[in-house]
Amino acid sequence: MANVLSGIRIPDSKIAREAAELVRQHEAELLFNHSVRVFVFGAMKGIRQNLKFDSELLYVAALFHDLGLVDAYHTETKRFEVDGADAAREFLRSHGIPEAKADLVWEAIALHTTPGIPQYMRPEIALTNAGVLVDVIGIGYDEYTPEQRNQVIAAFPRGDNFKSDFIQVQTCSALKKPLTTYGTVNFDYIREHDPAFHLPNACARIRNAPWQT
Template identity: 40%
Template sequence: MDFSLDLPTGPLAEAILATVRTSENPSVANHSLRSFFFAQLLAAHEGCLDDAAYDRDLLFAATVLHDLGTGDLATGKARFEVEGADLAASLLRQHQVPEADVDRVWEAIALHTSPGIAERRGLLSYLTREGVGIDFGRHAQIVSRWEQQIHAAYPRLAMVRSLVDAIVERAARSDAAAPRYALGGELLRERRADGVTSLERTAAACPWGE
């Protein structure tokens, strides 16, 4: 397939990029952009690009904004996935995105850490979760032809440690942000107990490192 590092254009895409780049640390912002490219490549690999449910602009919104709850705009009053979904929905509404599409993006972001659920909530939720997962090394072979190009444009910058630090910091702000068995809550408990989380321990298995 033809592949390029071109991003969607227009006021909404510009607002998405500006929001991420000014509220998240650079390693998390780069992770979010890589997730978009990886999700596109997965969609091409699985023959989804012509699917009626495939929408590149919504995929850009969901993947690039999926960790907004770890950034400076998040208050730590709810799970980072939910705060990020709420923040993303607010941004989309400011740009008159139809409510049905806002809801799809909200769901994809809110469920991106929920294995076994996101995959069953439609193509956008599936691609968002799997695009994020590829950046952690899951099904890396699908993007092996293009990953060097993507990483050159958006380097990792110790992504796993930076992302875990951001999730844990916000999870520590309130009980509502760290419920039992939610990713933020479990990472917070692991960090407090052992000083290192299971996500950081498994980062070495990622073919691209941390």
């Protein structure tokens, strides 16, 4: 892997290397490259905004953020974000990282698809979310120079069909456990695949609550 991209150094500590090796074992190039791009774009934004953040923790959060999409870390009842967050926290605990730092990474991963909240939280959480948003849907795209974007893509390519391939991966995960997509953006993957599929909406759940009034 490239060591430095537009001034952003890829962490090379023992933990960082082992995290990357673990994720590489389970993720295809599509997700692995996306995860590293999430780190680099997030770190770029952090530096641009003069934020103080732990680069190693941000890197681990970015690496693990989509690990819940792969079979080895898939559970039947948890959102894929939580599966990835659990895996990251267990990994950090096994390396003697303090609980507070492991919990911070857990929160960054668990909240990375949640709109409107991460940007107000600690930098590692906000920057994981920001990296995801720019790489997947282009929010903040123009905040990066063409040279920055091109350098990142050259080092960690998107491939020829990243958009459609990424949607397919997310859709496969959502279809395995559709009830976990209630109230999340993940339901959109199911709805596009099967417009007839419906989950109970918030109003129906309120009306069906066991209270008398």
